[in-house]
Amino acid sequence: MSHTPEALLRLAIxxxxxxxxxxxxxxxxxxxxxxxxxxxxxxxxxxAADAFLAQVERRLAGEPVAYLxxxxxxxxxxxxxxxxxxxxxxxxxxxxELALARVxxxxxxxxxxxxxxxxxxxxxxxxxxxxxxxxxxxxSAAALAxxxxxxxxxxxxxxxxxxxxxxxxxxxxxxxxxxxxxxxxAAADPHLAQGDxxxxxxxxxxxxxxxxxxxxxxxxxxxxxxxxxxxxxxxxGWDQGEAVAALLAACGLEAVQTVxxxxxxxxxxxxxxxx
Ligand code: GLN
Numbered sequence: 001m002s003h004t005p006e007a008l009l010r011l012a013i014x015x016x017x018x019x020x021x022x023x024x025x026x027x028x029x030x031x032x033x034x035x036x037x038x039x040x041x042x043x044x045x046x047x048a049a050d051a052f053l054a055q056v057e058r059r060l061a062g063e064p065v066a067y068l069x070x071x072x073x074x075x076x077x078x079x080x081x082x083x084x085x086x087x088x089x090x091x092x093x094x095x096x097e098l099a100l101a102r103v104x105x106x107x108x109x110x111x112x113x114x115x116x117x118x119x120x121x122x123x124x125x126x127x128x129x130x131x132x133x134x135x136x137x138x139x140s141a142a143a144l145a146x147x148x149x150x151x152x153x154x155x156x157x158x159x160x161x162x163x164x165x166x167x168x169x170x171x172x173x174x175x176x177x178x179x180x181x182x183x184x185x186a187a188a189d190p191h192l193a194q195g196d197x198x199x200x201x202x203x204x205x206x207x208x209x210x211x212x213x214x215x216x217x218x219x220x221x222x223x224x225x226x227x228x229x230x231x232x233x234x235x236x237g238w239d240q241g242e243a244v245a246a247l248l249a250a251c252g253l254e255a256v257q258t259v260x261x262x263x264x265x266x267x268x269x270x271x272x273x274x275x
Pocket of ligand 1: 183185
């Protein structure tokens with residue numbers, strides 16, 4: 001049987017979301033949307049059609065589109081993602097915006113991203129601050145390999161990658177700005193067994209009984225790793241703003257503030273080391 005892109009898309013959208021179907025089709029064909037508009041009635045090879053239909057089945061079984069295509073857009077960057085990394089979320093772009101407002105473009109600014117995963121935050125910041133020195137850490141060597149590839153693909157040579165949990169790879173160093181999207185979901189949260197989260201690395205999602213285990217470790221290490229006047233910015237869950245703000249204040253950070261995302265949910269809490 002011969003297929004056309006239009007016919008394949010029609011078949012798929014009976015089973016999965018239209019945007020997902022289109023992303024999977026373009027991936028299977030190695031094309032972009034502009035091509036699809038002009039070539040919707042071309043003949044598609046059997047191998048590409050089979051590959052596409054197999055991916056539709058996997059999507060139907062719940063696998064995230066980003067893992068099927070191996071790509072996800074974040075900020076201005078097209079990033080590789082694998083099941084070793086969390087899939088970058090649009091709400092994390094808020095963290096990037098807030099960070100950029102707090103670190104200028106002067107040469108030599110020192111920026112760290114703790115638990116970088118695919119590298120999303122570090123690479124977005126590095127792309128906007130070409131004269132900064134950016135260090136990205138992760139406890140997962142597999143995630144760091146993905147992040148390194150992403151840095152190379154975008155020619156962001158001023159990002160350095162280090163292996164280890166939270167502050168461990170940064171002993172004795174201080175930064176003008178530290179950002180992190182750590183795991184923050186409570187271990188018993190039923191969402192972990194639903195949707196995309198089922199396929200993402202548990203170590204990138206869950207953090208103890210109240211979801212704050214990793215955030216506590218990060219905040220406690222902040223005083224020893226921030227320059228005077230340096231900023232700490234943390235992403236967290238919609239119901240954790242007050243708790244995270246209290247942790248920052250208890251560690252001596254000032255100008256502590258919780259910022260809401262586009263859905264009007266508490267999303268990022270930040271504070272400054274006095275100086
Ligand atoms: N924002 C993600 C979610 O709830 C969780 C990411 C994280 O734990 N850092 O889907």
